[in-house]
Amino acid sequence: MSEDLLIIENISKSFTVDKNKELKALKNINIRLKKGECIGIVGESGCGKSTLARIIVGIEKKTSGKIIFDDKEIDGISKTKDIQMIFQSPLSSFNPRMKIIDYMWEPLRNYFKLSKKESIPLITKSLVDVGLDETALEKYPHEFSGGQLQRITIARAIIIKPKLIVCDEITSALDVSVQKQILELLKKLQKDLALSYLFIGHDLAVVQNISQKIVVMYMGEIVEELDSIDLKTKAKHPYTNLLLNSVFEVNKV
Numbered sequence: 001m002s003e004d005l006l007i008i009e010n011i012s013k014s015f016t017v018d019k020n021k022e023l024k025a026l027k028n029i030n031i032r033l034k035k036g037e038c039i040g041i042v043g044e045s046g047c048g049k050s051t052l053a054r055i056i057v058g059i060e061k062k063t064s065g066k067i068i069f070d071d072k073e074i075d076g077i078s079k080t081k082d083i084q085m086i087f088q089s090p091l092s093s094f095n096p097r098m099k100i101i102d103y104m105w106e107p108l109r110n111y112f113k114l115s116k117k118e119s120i121p122l123i124t125k126s127l128v129d130v131g132l133d134e135t136a137l138e139k140y141p142h143e144f145s146g147g148q149l150q151r152i153t154i155a156r157a158i159i160i161k162p163k164l165i166v167c168d169e170i171t172s173a174l175d176v177s178v179q180k181q182i183l184e185l186l187k188k189l190q191k192d193l194a195l196s197y198l199f200i201g202h203d204l205a206v207v208q209n210i211s212q213k214i215v216v217m218y219m220g221e222i223v224e225e226l227d228s229i230d231l232k233t234k235a236k237h238p239y240t241n242l243l244l245n246s247v248f249e250v251n252k253v
């Protein structure tokens, strides 16, 4: 068994825009994610981060390249319970008319054919794992804060015991103090459940906090790959330095 959980080999993606113009959103992307590791992906808006995430979880089709997950090639639009995705805006992940119990039950019903009654202990445990409790079960999404909702989306992602969670800007819409709590929660779950993450963000400080490695993307390409601790001392690409300087500027204010 290999120590790599996810191998992304030469992934490219083109979109056809304006009738017949081709937009190369991803160009020969290569990433290796080890079991239990978190790799952070940073880069400016439009550089292709979400497109890559969507290809990995199987909601977008790649143009070329290969994805190997858990020693098996995964292809096209295929969804596995072992790869889950969490999105930026927690509210958009919910149906406003669906109680939390039903939102949490959905993946258990789909993947394990469990009845609602059978699911309740698992749902409760998963909610406790993210710092909530069973009082959430009968409530609706609007009764929670953004941070609490993001905890619930995490609870739903972990309830089916995935191996990889792809996080796309999941703390961007939250207050700084809530961001910190979510990062701590993810780090705890990473250890307790032997999870791996791809953690996409534009805030270098946030991404560095949780990631062991950092991949910097620029216009559809990976321009730099560094161990997280070497970010400040070994970054070579001008765009990485620009990102580092903007963190510095914000901290100065």
Ligand SMILES: Nc1ncnc2c1ncn2[C@@H]1O[C@H](COP(=O)(O)OP(=O)(O)OP(=O)(O)O)[C@@H](O)[C@H]1O
Binding pocket: 015, 016, 017, 023, 025, 043, 044, 045, 046, 047, 048, 049, 050, 051, 052, 202
């Ligand atoms: N379905 C689509 N059809 C056409 N073009 C698309 C489509 N999805 C993404 N793109 C284009 O591909 C490029 C990459 O988009 P993507 O959403 O991956 O960027 P991103 O790095 O996630 O940006 P952000 O930080 O703003 O979320 C952009 O130029 C975008 O306009």
Ligand SMILES: [Mg+2]
Binding pocket: 049, 050, 051, 168
């Ligand atoms: Mg995006």
